[in-house]
Amino acid sequence: MNEQAEEHNQSTLFSEPRRQHVLSVVRFFVKNGWTFLRSFWPAFAGLAFNENIRLYSGAAIALIVVLLSVAAIIEHWKYTFHIENAALVIHRGLIEREKLVIPIERIQAVHTEQSWWQRIFGLNGLRVDTAGSAGAEVEISALRTDLANQLRHILSKESPKTISERAIPPLIHLDWRMLLKIGLTQNHLRNAAISFGAVLAFMEPFEDVVSSITDAVSPVWKVLIRALWVLFIPLGILLFGMVGVLVSMLGAVIKYHQFQVMIEEGALEISGGFFRKFSYRIPLPKVQMFELRSSVLQRLAGFESVRIHQARTQDATGNGGVNLTIPGLNSRQVQALEQAVFAAPRPEILSKLKPHDFHWFRRWLLRISLAFPFMLIGGFWGILLPMVWVLWSTWAVWNARDRFQVGVSASECSLKWGWLHRKKKLGVFHKMQRVSIRTNFLLKRRGLSNVVLHTAAGPLFIPCIPDEVAIRLRDWALMRVEQSSDAWM
Amino acid sequence: MQEDEKTRPACYLALKSAPVNPFENYAVPLDGLPEIESDSFEGMPERYRTMRWSVFGLVVFVATAVVVGPVVWWAVNEEDPVPGIFWILLAAIVLGLCVWAIEEWKGFSIRGVLVRDHDLTFRSGYWVFEELTVPFNRIQHSEISQGPLSRWFQVCTLKLYTAGSSGANLRVPGMDVEQAKRLRAMLDERAGRGA
Numbered sequence: 001m002n003e004q005a006e007e008h009n010q011s012t013l014f015s016e017p018r019r020q021h022v023l024s025v026v027r028f029f030v031k032n033g034w035t036f037l038r039s040f041w042p043a044f045a046g047l048a049f050n051e052n053i054r055l056y057s058g059a060a061i062a063l064i065v066v067l068l069s070v071a072a073i074i075e076h077w078k079y080t081f082h083i084e085n086a087a088l089v090i091h092r093g094l095i096e097r098e099k100l101v102i103p104i105e106r107i108q109a110v111h112t113e114q115s116w117w118q119r120i121f122g123l124n125g126l127r128v129d130t131a132g133s134a135g136a137e138v139e140i141s142a143l144r145t146d147l148a149n150q151l152r153h154i155l156s157k158e159s160p161k162t163i164s165e166r167a168i169p170p171l172i173h174l175d176w177r178m179l180l181k182i183g184l185t186q187n188h189l190r191n192a193a194i195s196f197g198a199v200l201a202f203m204e205p206f207e208d209v210v211s212s213i214t215d216a217v218s219p220v221w222k223v224l225i226r227a228l229w230v231l232f233i234p235l236g237i238l239l240f241g242m243v244g245v246l247v248s249m250l251g252a253v254i255k256y257h258q259f260q261v262m263i264e265e266g267a268l269e270i271s272g273g274f275f276r277k278f279s280y281r282i283p284l285p286k287v288q289m290f291e292l293r294s295s296v297l298q299r300l301a302g303f304e305s306v307r308i309h310q311a312r313t314q315d316a317t318g319n320g321g322v323n324l325t326i327p328g329l330n331s332r333q334v335q336a337l338e339q340a341v342f343a344a345p346r347p348e349i350l351s352k353l354k355p356h357d358f359h360w361f362r363r364w365l366l367r368i369s370l371a372f373p374f375m376l377i378g379g380f381w382g383i384l385l386p387m388v389w390v391l392w393s394t395w396a397v398w399n400a401r402d403r404f405q406v407g408v409s410a411s412e413c414s415l416k417w418g419w420l421h422r423k424k425k426l427g428v429f430h431k432m433q434r435v436s437i438r439t440n441f442l443l444k445r446r447g448l449s450n451v452v453l454h455t456a457a458g459p460l461f462i463p464c465i466p467d468e469v470a471i472r473l474r475d476w477a478l479m480r481v482e483q484s485s486d487a488w489m
Numbered sequence: 490m491q492e493d494e495k496t497r498p499a500c501y502l503a504l505k506s507a508p509v510n511p512f513e514n515y516a517v518p519l520d521g522l523p524e525i526e527s528d529s530f531e532g533m534p535e536r537y538r539t540m541r542w543s544v545f546g547l548v549v550f551v552a553t554a555v556v557v558g559p560v561v562w563w564a565v566n567e568e569d570p571v572p573g574i575f576w577i578l579l580a581a582i583v584l585g586l587c588v589w590a591i592e593e594w595k596g597f598s599i600r601g602v603l604v605r606d607h608d609l610t611f612r613s614g615y616w617v618f619e620e621l622t623v624p625f626n627r628i629q630h631s632e633i634s635q636g637p638l639s640r641w642f643q644v645c646t647l648k649l650y651t652a653g654s655s656g657a658n659l660r661v662p663g664m665d666v667e668q669a670k671r672l673r674a675m676l677d678e679r680a681g682r683g684a
Contacts, residue, residue: 433627437619474622478622481626
């Protein structure tokens with residue numbers, strides 16, 4: 001009885017068009033402001049240089065701020081949402097009115113997010129992912145937390161329970177020690193390079209300040225620095241490394257604070273975050289592909305990371321379609337995750353395929369051809385560098401050849417490759433969207449083909465296998481797709 | 490029996506010994522796994538060949554008018570030698586056109602469509618061959634498009650879209666218009682049945 005009343009209560013809660021919390025104005029303002037800045041940044045750059053423009057800049061900025069504020073208020077006013085006939089209906093639009101109807105059936109996933117300013121006011125952001133097509137993502141940026149949770153429950157058809165009420169322990173929970181490890185095993189080199197790049201970019205406007213500091217340094221010191229600059233190289237490298245590690249650690253903590261993964265009611269639930277708390281929920285049938293990655297450092301620390309791929313548009317990698325990364329998994333957890341997302345018990349791998357050596361020969365040729373530019377240097381280095389490169393390439397290709405493996409089971413296909421950076425992709429035959437056999441005149445003569453199994457989240461590419469094996473694999477995949485009535489989306 | 494199996498490809502053996510899962514009791518005779526037979530493909534109409542050759546002819550004409558002609562004219566009539574870069578450009582163009590011509594000449598007969606009970610396969614390409622199959626139960630929507638040139642030649646492009654990619658996933662250019670419409674009607678009917 002109580003449940004019924006609650007259900008009724010829920011359905012009436014969103015039956016009338018309603019607006020977001022007033023503070024969504026702030027969100028609209030920031031969003032529009034950012035778009036504005038990004039599209040007119042050359043004008044702002046000009047502002048910094050031209051005296052005449054600078055005279056008017058105060059007035060111009062005031063005008064822009066006023067305009068943006070008015071736009072944000074109107075946008076907030078015009079943005080309404082409600083639930084009607086099992087569909088989320090959204091009216092929005094500043095100048096052009098837009099009505100969006102998203103059947104609840106078609107909703108891929110509903111995520112909640114909470115950044116620091118939303119946390120202060122007890123608000124929550126809600127993001128609705130719909131299948132495949134680009135730009136079909138909807139964001140409701142400011143809702144009272146209880147309303148946001150209820151709306152999420154309705155849209156994702158889960159039972160309204162809070163995480164603490166749940167009895168099942170999380171599959172993965174990252175504690176501080178793990179977080180530390182994840183931070184330590186990231187790509188410090190890249191992080192350091194990015195941060196130094198950022199520092200340099202931001203330094204430019206403050207060049208005057210920097211030069212005034214360098215002017216203040218006494219001439220004696222200057223002479224000393226000039227004479228002993230070689231000593232600063234190791235110091236610089238140390239600093240570079242330290243910045244890299246620090247940035248990696250900070251990044252890991254901010255991103256994966258209180259990170260946990262749960263599997264319940266046929267959905268994968270991922271939550272965490274420091275400044276911006278997030279909670280993603282993906283129904284298991286909607287997981288299209290599974291990708292394991294590990295670097296040398298990560299393997300030394302004994303873990304890998306998993307990326308969960310959902311259906312997405314292929315050109316919109318990164319923005320839009322959510323590719324979720326779960327870091328810091330040991331092999332037992334990986335297996336548990338695989339079992340939960342795909343089949344348990346794991347199907348036996350019946351056939352292991354490897355690309356023909358011609359594939360590796362081609363690879364090797366391509367890699368060593370990169371040595372030619374080095375030869376142009378001439379002299380001692382012109383001989384040494386190409387030789388080192390060729391040896392390294394041969395070694396790398398040889399190892400890659402060893403590691404590459406396609407595992408075919410009755411229901412799944414997995415691809416393992418990479419030597420230092422190892423990757424594994426796992427897809428289920430019945431979720432394939434299309435299958436193709438590709439070959440070219442060089443491969444055809446050798447009786448070889450590539451097979452491409454396309455999932456809704458990208459392809460599994462199996463290179464250079466014998467024609468008849470390729471055809472078998474293709475026919476098997478097609479048979480699984482065409483016979484299957486299992487949910488794939 | 491043992492020896493017979495050794496000669497067969499590894500994948501075949503693997504699939505033959507697939508374990509039977511009690512909940513997915515497929516009664517699939519693996520020897521009779523439906524195959525895509527290469528001789529059952531239906532070729533494109535002859536007018537489409539004409540259309541492709543006329544496009545090729547047009548490009549040859551333009552290339553001749555813009556690059557090949559002037560370079561040859563220079564070499565014959567002017568005192569100064571033609572700069573080397575032009576010869577390289579000329580060679581690249583001639584080579585490119587040759588590759589294209591061979592593609593058209595040898596590749597047209599490869600182009601073809603095969604419609605089976607549950608899927609559609611399109612194959613094409615001499616230099617780079619592709620045989621792409623889209624199962625009907627994965628098609629999101631379909632489209633028939635026709636530009637001015639294809640309207641003249643009464644052919645059209647059938648586009649099939651599946652999930653997870655922005656462009657058309659299967660493009661069949663040069664289809665007979667009537668045929669494409671019939672095919673689409675069949676697809677719609679299947680979609681209606683939820684097949």
